[in-house]
Amino acid sequence: MANREPMVAIGRALRSFLATVSSLIWLLLDMISEMADHMRRGRLPFRRSVFFAQTERAGLNSVPLVAMVSFFLGLTMALLTGYQLRTFGTERLVPGLITIAFWRELGPLMTSVIIAARIGASYTAELGTMTVSEEVEAIDAMGLGPLRFLVAPRLVALVLLMPSLVVASNLAALFGTYLICAFSFNISLPVFADLVREALILKDVVQGMLKAILFGLLIALIACYRGLTVQGGAAGVGTATTSSVVSSITTVIGFDTFINMLQVNAPQ
Amino acid sequence: MSALVELEDVVLRFGPKTVLDGVSLQVSPGERLVVMGQSGGGKSTLLRLILGILKPTSGRVIFDGTEISRLPRRQLNEMRQRIGMVYQYSALISSLTVRENLALPLEELTDTPADEIDEKIRSMLTAVDMEGSEDKLPAELSGGMRKRIGLARALVMQPELMLYDEPSAGLDPVVSSVIDELIIRTSEENQSAGIIVTHEMDSAFRIGTRMAMLYQGRIIADDVPEKFRQSTNPVVAQFVSGSTEGPIGEGRTAP
Ligand SMILES: Nc1ncnc2c1ncn2[C@@H]1O[C@H](COP(=O)(O)OP(=O)(O)OP(=O)(O)O)[C@@H](O)[C@H]1O
Ligand SMILES: [Mg+2]
Numbered sequence: 001m002a003n004r005e006p007m008v009a010i011g012r013a014l015r016s017f018l019a020t021v022s023s024l025i026w027l028l029l030d031m032i033s034e035m036a037d038h039m040r041r042g043r044l045p046f047r048r049s050v051f052f053a054q055t056e057r058a059g060l061n062s063v064p065l066v067a068m069v070s071f072f073l074g075l076t077m078a079l080l081t082g083y084q085l086r087t088f089g090t091e092r093l094v095p096g097l098i099t100i101a102f103w104r105e106l107g108p109l110m111t112s113v114i115i116a117a118r119i120g121a122s123y124t125a126e127l128g129t130m131t132v133s134e135e136v137e138a139i140d141a142m143g144l145g146p147l148r149f150l151v152a153p154r155l156v157a158l159v160l161l162m163p164s165l166v167v168a169s170n171l172a173a174l175f176g177t178y179l180i181c182a183f184s185f186n187i188s189l190p191v192f193a194d195l196v197r198e199a200l201i202l203k204d205v206v207q208g209m210l211k212a213i214l215f216g217l218l219i220a221l222i223a224c225y226r227g228l229t230v231q232g233g234a235a236g237v238g239t240a241t242t243s244s245v246v247s248s249i250t251t252v253i254g255f256d257t258f259i260n261m262l263q264v265n266a267p268q
Numbered sequence: 269m270s271a272l273v274e275l276e277d278v279v280l281r282f283g284p285k286t287v288l289d290g291v292s293l294q295v296s297p298g299e300r301l302v303v304m305g306q307s308g309g310g311k312s313t314l315l316r317l318i319l320g321i322l323k324p325t326s327g328r329v330i331f332d333g334t335e336i337s338r339l340p341r342r343q344l345n346e347m348r349q350r351i352g353m354v355y356q357y358s359a360l361i362s363s364l365t366v367r368e369n370l371a372l373p374l375e376e377l378t379d380t381p382a383d384e385i386d387e388k389i390r391s392m393l394t395a396v397d398m399e400g401s402e403d404k405l406p407a408e409l410s411g412g413m414r415k416r417i418g419l420a421r422a423l424v425m426q427p428e429l430m431l432y433d434e435p436s437a438g439l440d441p442v443v444s445s446v447i448d449e450l451i452i453r454t455s456e457e458n459q460s461a462g463i464i465v466t467h468e469m470d471s472a473f474r475i476g477t478r479m480a481m482l483y484q485g486r487i488i489a490d491d492v493p494e495k496f497r498q499s500t501n502p503v504v505a506q507f508v509s510g511s512t513e514g515p516i517g518e519g520r521t522a523p
Contacts, residue, residue, distance in 0.1 A: 030341075037342045130362070138359035141319045142373050142425075143348035149376075 020247075024221045027147065027228075031155070034148035046153045054157035058119045059164065066114050066165050067172035073110065074098055074173030078180035091185045095192050096199030098177045104204045107170040108211040109256055111162065112219060116248040120223035123154055124244035127227025128237035136228060146228075155220040162216030163209045170208070211259065215252045222248040271296050271330075272429055272461045273318055278327035280313060287313050289485030290327070297428070300455055300462040302472045304507060305482035306516065311465040312356060314482070315431045318463070319353060320344050331429070349377055352422030356433040358414040360406040366393075366417050367402040373425050392420040397446055412439045419447065423454055430455065432464040436471050448474050469508060473497070481507065483516075 035045035078094050085091045127150060130136050139146045174196065181187040187195070226244035230236045271294040280288040287310040295301045305311050316322045317329050320336045329336045331347060339347060360369050370389045374380045380388070393399050396416040406414055415438065422430060435451065436444040448471045455462050466472050472479065472493075479496040481489040481504050489496060489504045499505055506514030 033341070037345070133362065134355055134357060134359040135361050137316075137321060138353070138355060139361070141321060141348055141351075141353050142377075143345035144373070144376050145345060 020225075024225055027151070027221060027225050031147040031151050034145035035152055038145065038148055046148060046156075051153040051157060054153050055161060057122075058115070058154075058157050059161035062115060062118055062161075062165060063168050065118065066111055066169050069114060070102070070107070070110055070169040070172040071176040073106070073176070074102065075176030075180055077101070077173075078177040079184065082180060082185055086185065091181075092187065092191075092195060094185065095174075095177060095181060095187070095195040098173060099196045099199040100204060102170045102173045103200065103208045105208075105256070105260070107166045107173070108162075108208055108215055109252070111166045111169045111212065112215040112252045113249055115158070115162070115165065115216070116219045116223075116252065117245050119158065120219045120248050121241050121245050123220065123223035124227040124230075124241045125237055127151075127224055128230035128240050131228055131230045132233055132237060151220075151224045151228075154224060155217070158220040159213055159216045162212040166208060166212040211256065214255065218251050218255065219248045222251060272332055273463070274328075274330040275314075275317070276328040276330065278317060278324045278329060280310070280317065280322065281325045286485055288317075288324075291482070291485070291487055293480065293487060293490070295429075295461045295463060297461050298455065298459045298477075300451070300464060300475055300477045302464045302466060302476035302479045303482055304466065304472065304479065309482050310485060311482060312433055315353065315433055315463065315465065318429075318431060319348060319351060349373070349425060350427055351429045351431065352425060352427035354415070354419050354422045354430070354432045354435050356437070358406070358411070358418040360414055360417055360421070362406050364405075365402065366398070366404050366406070366409075369406070369417060370421050370424050373421070377425070388424060389420075392424055395423075395450060396420045397443070412443060415439065416443070416447070419450070423450075426458055426460075428458070428460050430460055430462045432462065432466070434465055434467065436466065436468050444468070444471060445474075447471075451475055469510070 039045050077098055081097060082091045082094045085093055127136070130150070136146050136150065139149055178189070178192050181192050182189070223244045226240045226247075230240045232239075273293070273295045275291050275293040278288055278291045279286070291314065293301070303311055303314065313322065317324055318331070318336070320329075320339070323337045331351070334343075334347070336344065336347070360366075361372065364372065367389055370392060371385050374385050374388065389402070390399075393401065396419055398413060398416050398420070401409065401413070401417070406417070409417065415435065419432075419435060430451070432451065436447050439447060451462060451464065452475060454460065462475075464472075464475055466475075476493050479489075479491060479493055480487050481496075481501075483503050489499055489501050491499070496504065497508060499508070502515050505511075506516055
């Protein structure tokens with residue numbers, strides 16, 4: 001009997017995971033159909049001003065943090081791998097290694113973690129507060145379509161901006177790497193650029209960008225869903241915000257691992 | 269006279285808790301039904317059912333001949349444009365100014381030109397005695413002021429049915445009378461129907477063309493104000509007189 005309990009727990013966790021996933025899919029589909037209803041009347045799906053407010057917040061204002069974290073990460077990785085590889089005289093591998101790591105993997109992942117904490121949290125808190133104060137219900141009761149009006153501009157902004165943020169992250173990391181290569185390992189800029197160019201293949205770039213879009217979608221969906229389903233006043237908003245950040249980071253890492261596993265197993 | 273809204277034997281449960289236990293009601297154009305009842309008795313829930321925010325566990329909610337809970341979302345949203353709701357706690361969009369709040373339904377749902385919208389907003393604000401507050405955010409207003417803006421927002425679409433959730437709670441007596449008059453005037457001018465949830469006896473008798481009492485999930489009285497005032501039903505009599513003696517006592521919530 002005793003050894004059955006873990007199985008039951010796993011089963012329960014799996015079921016709640018699947019329930020959440022299906023709620024997210026419904027949220028997305030409902031949002032799209034609300035947008036379609038509105039566009040059928042010859043209108044933009046959401047207000048341009050709301051959309052641009054979101055793009056500014058999620059995009060432009062996130063660049064400094066994303067760039068800074070990636071810069072230092074690139075710098076540290078270059079330093080650590082460089083000193084290891086120098087013992088074999090192969091420190092020239094550093095630029096290529098970090099290029100591949102960031103474009104394929106770390107850029108989308110780092111950016112997602114930062115965006116989940118910075119933007120996802122604010123989406124949840126904002127929509128959660130609106131839910132608690134019945135603003136969302138009022139928007140619904142007026143026939144405005146709360147998903148179209150509130151979720152769509154936030155989601156579209158994040159999905160469109162994630163690729164650019166990931167590029168910013170990658171470039172910042174390469175800049176950090178270059179500084180180390182130049183000052184610690186005497187690799188000049190033309191050589192560095194050549195090494196990066198050799199390592200950078202289209203497939204990795206495309207894959208990184210697709211990941212960026214997918215992760216942006218996941219973060220926005222989870223954050224908005226948690227916000228719209230808040231219960232229990234101000235405390236509920238707090239709990240939902242924490243859980244939004246935790247579950248979007250875990251979900252992103254889960255999807256990332258899954259994608260990587262598919263890649264390793266897929267015949268080249 | 270055919271009813272605009274009709275509730276037929278509506279039951280609503282939240283889990284094990286039965287909030288409405290077979291409510292039937294009818295409201296016709298030009299009528300103003302005042303609904304009274306205890307706190308937590310399901311009055312706000314009743315209004316949510318009419319808006320299609322909640323679906324009845326059983327029974328039917330009918331607006332203008334169509335059953336609300338069966339409407340697909342697009343038709344439901346179109347129907348909601350014909351209903352105005354004044355929320356108990358205003359529920360204004362906190363990130364929008366007063367002007368933007370009032371303009372929102374007009375801009376999103378109609379093709380009204382901008383200058384006409386401005387004109388409408390100005391006359392609505394005058395009607396609720398809130399001129400000059402266009403550029404304020406809801407957070408800068410008092411509760412009573414927010415309530416008046418909420419009322420203006422509901423009226424701006426000239427709905428056929430107005431739902432008021434405690435429109436005069438928390439207002440001073442003068443403003444409260446102004447609101448009462450506004451409720452009566454708009455319903456007479458537009459021949460719109462109204463359902464007004466209120467605890468204030470004075471304004472209830474002033475506004476209502478009919479009054480209903482919701483008690484333990486049922487409508488136990490539904491009559492014209494004069495008859496309602498003289499009701500022999502102990503619950504109604506206690507409610508009207510505001511007495512502590514009677515069936516409504518401690519531990520009073522319905523099971
Ligand atoms: N979403 C919900 N989930 C569970 N229970 C709910 C929900 N909404 C309302 N209730 C319960 O239903 C009952 C009726 O609530 P409602 O808000 O309709 O009361 P009310 O008559 O408007 O009270 P008041 O005069 O205090 O505003 C309450 O006991 C409340 O706890
Ligand atoms: Mg209420």
